[in-house]
Amino acid sequence: MKDRAKFVADIRQTLLNRKQEMDEALSKQSHEKLTDGVVQDSADEALSLSMEKLQNSLQQTEIEELRLMEEALVRIDSGEYGVCLDCSEPIAEKRLEHFPFAARCIVCQEGVEQK
Template structure:
């Protein structure tokens, strides 16, 4: 979890900035411009996802310090070890997650 957080925290915004700048000065047909805009949109979404995961990791580390890591936020039951291995920053057990989806 720490390694993933460090990787996300260390990711640079320069590739995104470069894409925005290079697309803003591009000439070309509408398809080229649409493709460039789509690329920028995808990169923005990836950055937002990385930021959300990083925040979730930081919250999980805080829960470890508080002694509440591995306890479901919604029902208070322990979160299955397999779920924590799959998604170490999860805050809810699988039963509560499925209820949220319904």
């Protein structure tokens, strides 16, 4: 096996950087929402409502991603990271590179998604 500890440390750093970026983006977004609330007529109002909807759904995705990142970081710190939740086999490093939040190996993940 390659140096797994180094590999996991790299992923941890990547996750921490990304998490920090997102924390900043999210706090900026909610700040903007508070400041640009001026609505002029009903067309603008409709537009502003749909923008808000879009922003909310974007924020939902980001919040979900943040949650997954935090979970991955917890698993890294507790030494459980990179091991499949279901079958306890090590998860392929290629998979972790593409899906740093992966908590299951490909085989078990497919099983979960088919349910």
